[in-house]
Amino acid sequence: MTDYNFAYLDEQTKRMIRRAILKALAIPGYQVPFASREMPMPYGWGTGGVQVTAATLTPGDRLKVIDQGADDTTNAVSIRKFFERTAQVATTTRTAEASVIQTRHRIPETPLTAEQVLVYQVPIPEPLRFLEPSEVETRKMHELSDYGLMHVKLYEDIARHGHIATAYAYPVLVADRYVMDPSPIPKFDNPKLSNCPAIQLFGAGREQRIYALPPHTKVVSLDFEDHPFEPSKADAACALCGDDASYLDEVITDDAGTRMFVCSDTDHCSARRDAGHCGEDAA
Amino acid sequence: MTPLLEVRAVTKTYGARIGCRDVDFTLWPGEVMGVVGESGSGKSTLLSCLSGQLAPDAGEVLFDTRAGGPRDILAMDEAGRRMLARTDWAFVHQNPRDGLRMGVSAGGNVGERLMAVGARHYGDIRARAADWLARVDITADRMDDRPGTFSGGMQQRLQIARNLVTGPRLVFMDEPTGGLDVSVQARLLDMLRGLVRQMGLSAVIVTHDLAVVRLLADRLMVMKGGHVVEAGLTDQVLDDPQHGYTQLLVSSVLQV
Numbered sequence: 001m002t003d004y005n006f007a008y009l010d011e012q013t014k015r016m017i018r019r020a021i022l023k024a025l026a027i028p029g030y031q032v033p034f035a036s037r038e039m040p041m042p043y044g045w046g047t048g049g050v051q052v053t054a055a056t057l058t059p060g061d062r063l064k065v066i067d068q069g070a071d072d073t074t075n076a077v078s079i080r081k082f083f084e085r086t087a088q089v090a091t092t093t094r095t096a097e098a099s100v101i102q103t104r105h106r107i108p109e110t111p112l113t114a115e116q117v118l119v120y121q122v123p124i125p126e127p128l129r130f131l132e133p134s135e136v137e138t139r140k141m142h143e144l145s146d147y148g149l150m151h152v153k154l155y156e157d158i159a160r161h162g163h164i165a166t167a168y169a170y171p172v173l174v175a176d177r178y179v180m181d182p183s184p185i186p187k188f189d190n191p192k193l194s195n196c197p198a199i200q201l202f203g204a205g206r207e208q209r210i211y212a213l214p215p216h217t218k219v220v221s222l223d224f225e226d227h228p229f230e231p232s233k234a235d236a237a238c239a240l241c242g243d244d245a246s247y248l249d250e251v252i253t254d255d256a257g258t259r260m261f262v263c264s265d266t267d268h269c270s271a272r273r274d275a276g277h278c279g280e281d282a283a
Numbered sequence: 284m285t286p287l288l289e290v291r292a293v294t295k296t297y298g299a300r301i302g303c304r305d306v307d308f309t310l311w312p313g314e315v316m317g318v319v320g321e322s323g324s325g326k327s328t329l330l331s332c333l334s335g336q337l338a339p340d341a342g343e344v345l346f347d348t349r350a351g352g353p354r355d356i357l358a359m360d361e362a363g364r365r366m367l368a369r370t371d372w373a374f375v376h377q378n379p380r381d382g383l384r385m386g387v388s389a390g391g392n393v394g395e396r397l398m399a400v401g402a403r404h405y406g407d408i409r410a411r412a413a414d415w416l417a418r419v420d421i422t423a424d425r426m427d428d429r430p431g432t433f434s435g436g437m438q439q440r441l442q443i444a445r446n447l448v449t450g451p452r453l454v455f456m457d458e459p460t461g462g463l464d465v466s467v468q469a470r471l472l473d474m475l476r477g478l479v480r481q482m483g484l485s486a487v488i489v490t491h492d493l494a495v496v497r498l499l500a501d502r503l504m505v506m507k508g509g510h511v512v513e514a515g516l517t518d519q520v521l522d523d524p525q526h527g528y529t530q531l532l533v534s535s536v537l538q539v
Contacts, residue, residue, distance in 0.1 A: 140361070144361060144362045144365060146362075146365060146399070148395060148396075148398040148399025148400070149395065149398075149399070151398040151403070152384070152387055152391050152394065152395050152398060155390075155391050155394055155398065155405065155408065156387055156388060156391050158405055159388055159390055159409075159426075159427050160388075160427065224403055224404060224405040225403050225404045225405075226404055226405050226406050227405050
């Protein structure tokens with residue numbers, strides 16, 4: 001198949017996206033507007049992430065795509081196929097072997113390295129959106145670092161639930177300047193954002209925004225002095241590989257309340273099983 | 284003594300129409316100034332100009348800031364003005380829905396100003412919010428309810444608590460008792476008068492209700508067609524009105 005330009009987008013579009021990425025890297029956490037293109041997939045399937053990946057890929061790259069930690073779900077499979085077809089790049093499911101990783105809602109368990117780029121798919125880039133409906137006003141608030149409202153949301157959580165109940169898309173302060181929505185990753189992954197050696201790029205296709213974290217950026221999760229931030233996960237060990245430190249998915253196995261917890265990161269889980277680790281339900 | 288607020292020749296026009304023209308006055312610390320006049324006389328335009336929400340075409344508004352002495356708020360940058368608006372100033376809207384966040388609990392509404400100026404201790408924020416809700420007669424068990432479940436009078440009291448929690452020195456009020464029934468009005472006025480005296484607040488109150496200014500204001504300005512037609516001590520203006528329009532206004536009040 002040679003009818004596509006490398007990685008689907010035309011060169012001018014990729015230049016435009018790269019300019020936005022460079023600007024985003026220069027101002028960590030700032031949402032850079034860009035002229036998002038129609039992609040051959042519906043909004044919500046990662047059109048922003050796909051465009052960032054397309055602008056980032058080179059023929060020598062090895063791509064990994066994950067959706068909620070898994071390499072084998074619809075979203076991951078279709079985006080991986082898309083780039084296999086339009087860019088003919090090598091793909092992998094192994095985190096350590098990949099040079100570009102496009103992700104939806106997770107950061108891989110395997111620590112990232114300075115040779116890697118992590119691309120997030122972002123549905124709503126504006127952390128203040130559900131608190132302040134006006135885009136004009138939220139931009140003003142970012143401009144003036146006027147972020148008291150973000151804590152009102154956390155206050156409401158504690159007043160209603162007794163603890164900060166926000167479990168995903170947990171707001172962070174980037175490099176002591178911009179408040180950023182880390183995309184809907186579980187707050188378990190928030191500490192991994194900070195001081196990460198890899199480049200982290202965030203693309204929101206429908207909202208036409210790109211933002212970024214350059215390597216080793218300080219990222220702090222917002223909290224109160226007397227209610228500090230706590231990364232949380234299910235209190236169990238993976239039923240397949242026995243890991244009690246990785247983020248777990250709850251899987252309902254029948255209609256009588258039986259459930260099992262398994263690693264959300266499938267690559268991490270299978271690598272552990274290959275290495276001989278075994279959970280209580282492993283067949 | 285430095286005046287808290289000094290207004291010099293403030294003019295705002297909407298195209299050919301006059302919003303307000305050449306308004307001068309001085310507000311001293313602890314003083315309450317009433318602005319009365321009919322609808323369309325430029326009261327609200329004047330208030331918006333004073334509180335930095337609207338840029339006047341000409342004139343100066345000098346506010347005696349805590350740190351830097353008198354400064355022209357119109358020449359300040361937006362960040363400085365916002366900081367003033369949530370520390371030294373308060374703005375009470377006629378409709379509490381304009382001044383409250385309806386999707387946030389009463390406690391959160393009061394706490395917002397504290398968090399905006401840097402409070403990051405949940406226990407402290409909550410304690411101060413509870414204290415202020417009690418001061419405006421909202422019971423502790425309503426603290427986590429949203430303002431939508433409150434009556435009109437309670438919403439207005441909540442708005443006042445939310446504004447006064449950071450201990451402002453100057454309060455702008457735009458028809459604070461509009462849309463409330465008379466008994467609730469009386470209670471609100473009583474509470475406002477107590478708070479103003481207790482905290483030594485200065486205030487600019489815009490209203491068309493002469494009873495409100497009679498109770499609260501030390502001095503009074505009467506506006507018509509964008510101009511100030513008469514100004515003086517409240518009792519003096521109301522008991523012995525000089526300008527024809529003021530005489531009409533005073534004699535229009537229904538006597539029950």
